[in-house]
Amino acid sequence: MTRTHLIGLLLGTEDDWPTAFEQYLARLAPRIEHGGDTHEVTTERVTIEPFDLRQPVRHSLVIDRLAYWYDHPREWLKKIALMDRAYLLNNPFTFQSMEKHAGYCAAIRLGFEVPATWLLPHKVPPENERFAPTAARYNRAFDLEAVGERVGYPMYMKPFHGGGWVNVYRIGDPGELRAAYDTSGRELMHLQAGVEGYDIFTRGLAIGPQTMVTHYDPTKPLHLRYQVDHGFLTPELGNEIVTFGTSIGAFFRWEFNSFEVIVRDGRCYPIDFANATPDMAIISLHYYFPWAITALAKWSLYCAVSGRPMRLDQEIARWYAVADDPSRSWEEKLAAYRGLVDDYYEADRFHEFCDTHLAHAEDCMREYIGSAEFDAHLVATIRRAFPPHEHEQFVAHYRGLLAAWVADQR
Numbered sequence: 184m185t186r187t188h189l190i191g192l193l194l195g196t197e198d199d200w201p202t203a204f205e206q207y208l209a210r211l212a213p214r215i216e217h218g219g220d221t222h223e224v225t226t227e228r229v230t231i232e233p234f235d236l237r238q239p240v241r242h243s244l245v246i247d248r249l250a251y252w253y254d255h256p257r258e259w260l261k262k263i264a265l266m267d268r269a270y271l272l273n274n275p276f277t278f279q280s281m282e283k284h285a286g287y288c289a290a291i292r293l294g295f296e297v298p299a300t301w302l303l304p305h306k307v308p309p310e311n312e313r314f315a316p317t318a319a320r321y322n323r324a325f326d327l328e329a330v331g332e333r334v335g336y337p338m339y340m341k342p343f344h345g346g347g348w349v350n351v352y353r354i355g356d357p358g359e360l361r362a363a364y365d366t367s368g369r370e371l372m373h374l375q376a377g378v379e380g381y382d383i384f385t386r387g388l389a390i391g392p393q394t395m396v397t398h399y400d401p402t403k404p405l406h407l408r409y410q411v412d413h414g415f416l417t418p419e420l421g422n423e424i425v426t427f428g429t430s431i432g433a434f435f436r437w438e439f440n441s442f443e444v445i446v447r448d449g450r451c452y453p454i455d456f457a458n459a460t461p462d463m464a465i466i467s468l469h470y471y472f473p474w475a476i477t478a479l480a481k482w483s484l485y486c487a488v489s490g491r492p493m494r495l496d497q498e499i500a501r502w503y504a505v506a507d508d509p510s511r512s513w514e515e516k517l518a519a520y521r522g523l524v525d526d527y528y529e530a531d532r533f534h535e536f537c538d539t540h541l542a543h544a545e546d547c548m549r550e551y552i553g554s555a556e557f558d559a560h561l562v563a564t565i566r567r568a569f570p571p572h573e574h575e576q577f578v579a580h581y582r583g584l585l586a587a588w589v590a591d592q593r
Contacts, residue, residue: 185221188487191229191242193249193256199564200463200476201228206556208480211547215488215540222488231256240267243487246439246479250275251459270486270493274436277497278459281435282344284373286457289434289499293506294516295427296452298376299334302343303327306367330374331360337377342370345457353377378454383415383446387428388461388475391438391482392528394425395474399443406577411470411584416446423451423517430520431456433527434502436494438482465561466568469584477548485536491529549589561585 190208192201205226215222229245240263250257261276263269281289284302291297304322308314331338331354340363341351350370352363364372386399386409398412416424428442441461445452463479465472485491505511505519525531537544551557565577 184219185223188222188224188243189241190224190226190483190487191245192226193229193245193247193260195249195252195460197248197464199465199560200472202560203465203472203476203551203557204479206560207476207548207551208484210551211480211544212484212541215484217488217536217540224484224487229256231259234259234262236262236266240269242269244270244272244483246272246483247275248460251278264493264495268492270491272439272483273459274438274493274495276495277435277437278457281457283455283457284343286431286435287373290427290431290453290456293430293434293502293520294513296450298378298452298454300373300375301330301334303330303364303367303372303374305369305371306364307369309369327361327364328357331357334374335376337379339375339377340364340367340372341375343373344371345455345459375454378445378447378452381445381447385416385424385444385446387424387442387444388471388478389428389432389438389440389442390475390478391485392429392524392530392533393478393482394428395471395478396421396424396428397471405467406469406580409468409471411587420446420449420451426517426521426524427451427453428456429524429528430502433524434497434499436497438528439479465564465581469581470588473548473552473585473588477544481537481541481544482533484541485533488540489532489536494527545592549592552585552589558582 192204194201208224208226212224215224227242229242242263245260245263247256247260250260257275257279260271264271264275287297287300304325308318337353337355338360339351339353340360342349350367350372352359354360354363354374360374384399384401385396387394387396396416398410398415400408400410424444424446427444428440431442432438432440435457437457437459439461440456441458442456443454444456445454462468463472463475468475501523502520505516505523508516511519561581562578565581566574569577
């Protein structure tokens, strides 16, 4: 029997990685023989329009890049998960109810060294006529400078829900703290102790059970932040960072997520790890872009073709049973977390599926990156991203980085 699977792309203004994903997937797996059936997989860019709650959905899986920011697509995703059993990357339920604030709380409970973090009340109260009488009875005045002393300088002020580095402030003294808070408006803000003088700043991308941890420099322009570097972590640090990234994904059901962990004096400090739309741009990922597209294709195909059901519940108690066990060392807890990660992602089944049906994935990606089709897409992307006088320079720059990736795979 032939079974068809439609992968939907719910997008904003992005075109670079979606086009590459579509082109690569068409090369990689137009047909897969699995479970006695022939599976055909195609893609479609999802449009936004009124919908009947009882209307069946055609998509087996939807890769979402929009619902974190907008209500209408988010409610459509909830509908198709609850009623049509569509598989979603990512989970709109947990990203709405458990944003960066909940991520910090869970990571602390699991034993990871999140820097000291405080939540401040709104500087400007919500537009609600009932707020003023409630606040008069229950909101206590507080000493902002005293809070600043408890957190320690330097620190960072940032929105509790995230938001892509918008309204993030580095604060070096009480005057800067007061000024930042005064301009925060109705945003609910975190204060987080800065981890400066660090040895390594890492940024990881986790897609299903697959993880790539990169050496990252947040002080550089976007196209230079991901450093082409290998062997920059000890095995022990690498294990802890990978375990952290995959654990956050499995814990919250965020299967397409990025995370940032700072290493200083041999200790890992997670600072950012709830990203509903992780960076997938060619311009920023460059050398690592082929890995990202390959990983996304593999996980999408596995979920769609195998019929993996989307898990809407979190099973938090299983994680806290490990976190709260006083008999386990930190290393034993990390190993137990990896076991929970592998169980959630069906790691053995996933790797068997890839070995059986997608063993050619890396070869296919090498051929795609070296193709005229990809080069034309790369050049068009660069022309949209940079001013005309820089086109020649950056075309050569990105061609060189991607050629280096191809050479390294051999």
